[in-house]
Amino acid sequence: xxxxxxxxxxxxxxxxxxxxxxxxxxxxxxxxxxxxxxxxxxxxxxxxxxxxxxxxxxxxxxxxxxxxxxxxxxxxxxxxxxxxxxxxxxxxxxxxxxxxxxxxxxxxxxxxxxxxxxxxxxxxxxxxxxxxxxxxxxxxxxxxxxxxxxxxxxxxxxxxxxxxxxxxxxxxxxxxxxxxxxxxxxxxxxxxxxxxxxxxxxxxxxxxxxxxxxxxxxxxxxxxxxxxxxxxxxxxxxxxxxxxxxxxxxxxxxxxxxxxxxxxxxxxxxxxxxxxxxxxxxxxxxxxxxxxxxxxxxxxxxxxxxxxxxxxxxxxxxxxxxxxxxxxxxxxxxxxxxxxxxxxxxxxxxxxxxxxxxxxxxxxxxxxxxxxxxxxxxxxxxxxxxxxxxxxxxxxxxxxxxxxxxxxxxxxxxxxxxxxxxxxxxxxxxxxxxxxxxxxxxxxxxxxxxxxxxxxxxxxxxxxxxxxxxxxxxxxxxxxxxxxxxxxxxxxxxxxxxxxxxxxxxxxxxxxxxxxxxxxxxxxxxx
Amino acid sequence: xxxxxxxxxxxxxxxxxxxxxxxxxxxxxxxxxxxxxxxxxxxxxxxxxxxxxxxxxxxxxxxxxxxxxxxxxxxxxxxxxxxxxxxxxxxxxxxxxxxxxxxxxxxxxxxxxxxxxxxxxxxxxxxxxxxxxxxxxxxxxxxxxxxxxxxxxxxxxxxxxxxxxxxxxxxxxxxxxxxxxxxxxxxxxxxxxxxxxxxxxxxxxxxxxxxxxxxxxxxxxxxxxxxxxxxxxxxxxxxxxxxxxxxxxxxxxxxxxxxxxxxxxxxxxxxxxxxxxxxxxxxxxxxxxxxxxxxxxxxxxxxxxxxxxxxxxxxxxxxxxxxxxxxxxxxxxxxxxxxxxxxxxxxx
Numbered sequence: 001x002x003x004x005x006x007x008x009x010x011x012x013x014x015x016x017x018x019x020x021x022x023x024x025x026x027x028x029x030x031x032x033x034x035x036x037x038x039x040x041x042x043x044x045x046x047x048x049x050x051x052x053x054x055x056x057x058x059x060x061x062x063x064x065x066x067x068x069x070x071x072x073x074x075x076x077x078x079x080x081x082x083x084x085x086x087x088x089x090x091x092x093x094x095x096x097x098x099x100x101x102x103x104x105x106x107x108x109x110x111x112x113x114x115x116x117x118x119x120x121x122x123x124x125x126x127x128x129x130x131x132x133x134x135x136x137x138x139x140x141x142x143x144x145x146x147x148x149x150x151x152x153x154x155x156x157x158x159x160x161x162x163x164x165x166x167x168x169x170x171x172x173x174x175x176x177x178x179x180x181x182x183x184x185x186x187x188x189x190x191x192x193x194x195x196x197x198x199x200x201x202x203x204x205x206x207x208x209x210x211x212x213x214x215x216x217x218x219x220x221x222x223x224x225x226x227x228x229x230x231x232x233x234x235x236x237x238x239x240x241x242x243x244x245x246x247x248x249x250x251x252x253x254x255x256x257x258x259x260x261x262x263x264x265x266x267x268x269x270x271x272x273x274x275x276x277x278x279x280x281x282x283x284x285x286x287x288x289x290x291x292x293x294x295x296x297x298x299x300x301x302x303x304x305x306x307x308x309x310x311x312x313x314x315x316x317x318x319x320x321x322x323x324x325x326x327x328x329x330x331x332x333x334x335x336x337x338x339x340x341x342x343x344x345x346x347x348x349x350x351x352x353x354x355x356x357x358x359x360x361x362x363x364x365x366x367x368x369x370x371x372x373x374x375x376x377x378x379x380x381x382x383x384x385x386x387x388x389x390x391x392x393x394x395x396x397x398x399x400x401x402x403x404x405x406x407x408x409x410x411x412x413x414x415x416x417x418x419x420x421x422x423x424x425x426x427x428x429x430x431x432x433x434x435x436x437x438x439x440x441x442x443x444x445x446x447x448x449x450x451x452x453x454x455x456x457x458x459x460x461x462x463x464x465x466x467x468x469x470x471x472x473x474x475x476x477x478x479x480x481x482x483x484x485x486x487x488x489x490x491x492x493x494x495x496x497x498x499x500x501x502x503x504x505x506x507x508x509x510x511x512x513x514x515x516x517x518x519x520x521x522x523x524x525x526x527x
Numbered sequence: 528x529x530x531x532x533x534x535x536x537x538x539x540x541x542x543x544x545x546x547x548x549x550x551x552x553x554x555x556x557x558x559x560x561x562x563x564x565x566x567x568x569x570x571x572x573x574x575x576x577x578x579x580x581x582x583x584x585x586x587x588x589x590x591x592x593x594x595x596x597x598x599x600x601x602x603x604x605x606x607x608x609x610x611x612x613x614x615x616x617x618x619x620x621x622x623x624x625x626x627x628x629x630x631x632x633x634x635x636x637x638x639x640x641x642x643x644x645x646x647x648x649x650x651x652x653x654x655x656x657x658x659x660x661x662x663x664x665x666x667x668x669x670x671x672x673x674x675x676x677x678x679x680x681x682x683x684x685x686x687x688x689x690x691x692x693x694x695x696x697x698x699x700x701x702x703x704x705x706x707x708x709x710x711x712x713x714x715x716x717x718x719x720x721x722x723x724x725x726x727x728x729x730x731x732x733x734x735x736x737x738x739x740x741x742x743x744x745x746x747x748x749x750x751x752x753x754x755x756x757x758x759x760x761x762x763x764x765x766x767x768x769x770x771x772x773x774x775x776x777x778x779x780x781x782x783x784x785x786x787x788x789x790x791x792x793x794x795x796x797x798x799x800x801x802x803x804x805x806x807x808x809x810x811x812x813x814x815x816x817x818x819x820x821x822x823x824x825x826x827x828x829x830x831x832x833x834x835x836x837x838x839x840x841x842x843x844x845x846x847x848x849x850x851x852x853x854x855x856x857x858x859x860x861x862x863x864x865x866x867x868x869x870x871x872x873x874x875x
Contacts (some may be wrong), residue, residue, distance in 0.1 A: 297849025301756025318800020434793020
């Protein structure tokens, strides 16, 4: 996020797109309620599903799945057409405005309405509302990124925000809501194939030399590595062995059957986890580790705040901390790795990562510190890009709309979209282990539009088969108005009806994110 | 325009911000006024009558929580008259509340109990107890004991104001007692109501181990679910988490949690947790020592590096693990294995 969560309380208008915030980030949803109901902010919800926050929204644009770029271009078209853009901000702080202007010229409300299904007048009204009620913040989540055009979607939102002069101001910003407790931190720590910690490129000579020296090795690879979504299909070919820590790709990756088949081609697979996951069952070696309640460390939340994690319990049986497992394998391979504590690891992170340099454990005992924090006397940086963009001028990218990779047709006439429900988390490895959450949401349900259900003669609570080009499953129908006609929604938490056996593994060319949010399926009444 | 006002509280001159209540002005000057229904994050409720103060020129005491501080006000927070009135307010609340502290989960961390002690209430005129002493389940995860409820309305207000849910309402039953009603269709079981409940009326119904709150160890940490980073206490007894509570006044959540954060802790103690390293032999997992398992891993990685090169090995670190774990993992992949094939589920 460019801005802290509580900043939405300073927003005059909040644009939510591709985030079912009440289910996936309930505490952020609290702030949205407060902003709207106590502070009078206007709320624009852009979502194909009738999510809960639609109930307090001023406008709800229900666009067709995967038509975000067209819709955002339509909003920008209206803003430029009516001269509502923040021209002096654009002149001072950005580049590429003329290209953007040329690109969005054809995205008239009528043209966009044809693509998205959103009435032209709603596009005009939403554009006016967002551009004139400054400051406006944009919040988005995986509904934006999990498309073949996910990177385009994000760039388009950046352009919309810059066009209105909202990046770098309190109550504004472009704010991705990150779905996992430490996904921000895992990225910050260099858990990516192209960068060391703090996004220092592996093929940058300065960064390379710095890390090689600090880690006491002659040479580090300068070749950018493969992503998860590239390594899995390469399993058995270019990739002979996988070392998997705390992940369950069979349920979490798109096209699960294909993932399972690929992983079974490996020569050797090590899974380090707290439970025997669907993925662990395929492993050659399983290493039992501690969960968050049994270890010391830090998580970095979606607002870039580094927060302490503390050991409250002794681990079960003979489970070890992940760090101890990694260090011991390392030592057995002839590379000494000795750390007396998690804070000693953090000290090494501080020394190698400018954005984390000042984030010592002693500073975050009570409240976290937000990176970038370059020194121990630096207070942290809750709002990014305040006095100009981090990298020179903010660039407007002119982006054309591209439809999803797989659209409905006569054989597969319905579009499937996936996500989470309030009561469960990701592949259900944790939330489905106890009684509490299972009592509230015990089994997978597929949300089917009420009119579609009547046509297909499907009653609420009856079983249906959902079939895609990649797999099929049987699931109970939840007939509702959550989805539009021709759209079905499924959560991906459930191994017994794993939505990702249906989804399309085709990737965004830049981010390598699969198109979880759109694929074509057929629905049949189950016997 | 003036940005601050001056007033006198208990003979002390105080400068306070504009648009504050008498209670907030007193608090900012470090002056204590007893409160029960008042909660920092909620609009003043005014149901308990404990925060009353005397103001020069006012005939009767007024509630400090809902009275605006005005320039030049002269306020008294402690007097015999106020003490008696507060005692009476408390007694009238206790008429409906059994002093069953010895068997109450909340004992030791109960605002009502603290006030009974503070105001020295020992005898109360009793009223016939409720016929029904049964435990009523508000939802499957939250227990409601109506006889302990003092109808302060904190839960009702929090559900509406903090969560925007509005699933709770206070009604009067046929015996004339106030009773909480829950709209189970709208309730999302977030437990905000039990976080703000000042008595033992609302408690959680998940853990089988029931520990007195003053006996549990509270470990401050960060929630393990989504990216909000809520600040929580793990309340621990006998090496088990018996409940999770939001840490008030801190972090993004300021005490609030969602259903997963508050009630989704059973997995920690699940008997399905992995407890021993396992090696697959002839298609079956058999238990191994750490030395065997890690020896096998190290030798196999070394063999594959020698036979196929370092780029034949890939590593998935995790958005579920700590920064330190992830740092060491990528260091291991880069410095020890010698590849940049390291990634995690950020895309999923």
